[in-house]
Amino acid sequence: MTRPDLGFDIFCRVVDNFGDIGVCWRLAKQLANRPESGPIRLWVDNTASFAQIEPTINAGAPRQTLGNIELLHWTDPAPAVVPHKVVIEAFACTPPASFISSMQQRGSLWINLEYLSAETWIEGCHALPSLQANGLKKYFFFPGFTEKTGGLQREPGLASVRARWLSRPQPRQRLMREIGMPEPLMERLATGWRQVCLFCYPQAPVDAMVKALSSCEQPTVVIVPQGVLSDATALQSKKLQVFEAPFVDQNGFDRLLWSSDLNIVRGEDSLVRAIWAGKPFIWHAYPQEGDAHMDKLNAWLAQARFPAMIDALMRAWNINDAPAVLQGLQQALQPEAWSTWRCDTANLTRRLASQSSLVERLLAFSAEKTRNG
Numbered sequence: 001m002t003r004p005d006l007g008f009d010i011f012c013r014v015v016d017n018f019g020d021i022g023v024c025w026r027l028a029k030q031l032a033n034r035p036e037s038g039p040i041r042l043w044v045d046n047t048a049s050f051a052q053i054e055p056t057i058n059a060g061a062p063r064q065t066l067g068n069i070e071l072l073h074w075t076d077p078a079p080a081v082v083p084h085k086v087v088i089e090a091f092a093c094t095p096p097a098s099f100i101s102s103m104q105q106r107g108s109l110w111i112n113l114e115y116l117s118a119e120t121w122i123e124g125c126h127a128l129p130s131l132q133a134n135g136l137k138k139y140f141f142f143p144g145f146t147e148k149t150g151g152l153q154r155e156p157g158l159a160s161v162r163a164r165w166l167s168r169p170q171p172r173q174r175l176m177r178e179i180g181m182p183e184p185l186m187e188r189l190a191t192g193w194r195q196v197c198l199f200c201y202p203q204a205p206v207d208a209m210v211k212a213l214s215s216c217e218q219p220t221v222v223i224v225p226q227g228v229l230s231d232a233t234a235l236q237s238k239k240l241q242v243f244e245a246p247f248v249d250q251n252g253f254d255r256l257l258w259s260s261d262l263n264i265v266r267g268e269d270s271l272v273r274a275i276w277a278g279k280p281f282i283w284h285a286y287p288q289e290g291d292a293h294m295d296k297l298n299a300w301l302a303q304a305r306f307p308a309m310i311d312a313l314m315r316a317w318n319i320n321d322a323p324a325v326l327q328g329l330q331q332a333l334q335p336e337a338w339s340t341w342r343c344d345t346a347n348l349t350r351r352l353a354s355q356s357s358l359v360e361r362l363l364a365f366s367a368e369k370t371r372n373g
Helices: 019-032 047-053 097-106 158-166 169-178 183-190 206-214 250-259 267-277 289-304 308-318 322-332 335-353 358-372
Strands: 008-012 040-044 063-066 069-073 086-090 109-113 129-131 137-141 194-198 220-225 240-245 262-266 281-284
Touching: 008 019, 019 040, 019 047, 019 069, 019 086, 019 250, 019 267, 019 358, 109 358, 137 358, 158 169, 158 250, 158 267, 158 335, 169 183, 169 250, 183 220, 183 240, 194 206, 194 250, 206 220, 206 240, 206 322, 250 267, 262 267, 267 281, 267 335, 281 308, 289 308, 308 322, 308 335, 322 335
Parallel strands: 008 040, 008 086, 040 069, 086 109, 109 137, 194 220, 194 262, 220 240, 262 281
Antiparallel strands: 063 069, 129 137
């Protein structure tokens, strides 16, 4: 049985964009919805970025409670509090020295939540301890796509919530109004225009994507978050309209992906949400020096089991090969190829949803380690 008195501290540094805080906020909410988790405390160093994806927080408050989650602004010096039984540092962000000293006195379980990866080596490193100089063990918890990893973040009953939301047009129309979409664009979507969600890094071959979509018989509305493209309006044509949307909270982002026909997403948190949307998508991996991100992409493609044409399209998107993206996307949008892509994505979603989630595995691991050491 999982112990009801665990309690979790989650430390998050917002290094770049919104991926770090996105992962940590989802984790905090999912843990808080499990009674066996105990109290949840989230430490964030950049509350302004946090407020972009969770507008209900007070970015200027040093300490606040949202729902049943305690939020602390991680400052230097750090607020003096008693550590919970389990301490999670996200992506090797290292808690404050004073807090680590208190962890040692309390005997807290120390977990480093690693970045998501599909590379095979993580199965051998997942859940391994590293003895620290103060005598504490730090365990490495690797999210992943197989049973031998830490799994993926997924809310209970997510597939049913998505199906219920998609079963009626009114929620989609309400969402579009809430993000400020003009009525003429909403009418075009209602009459059969394709909806594309575009969330990419600056070096993406967007012009090639626009040419491919514009060459199709079916016209397109592209929804892009404000600030992602330098001049979104310059991309528009009679068959392709662009709408720059404000940043939405995580529920809104999920529903935007659910309602789109094609999703182009960046980073790790958005990849997982695109998978749960069950719609065809292109993943833009976070660019790294020496094209190290291509190793991560190729490892993930090997597990995703898409046709070779889709694999080639995603590789082309990630190396900014505009001609290959133009040709690959034009081919992928053809009726037969598009139908295959949709079926393969739905199969991927079902296959991964059959596994236990990251929170389920994290709770089981924390309970076992705090009980037996």
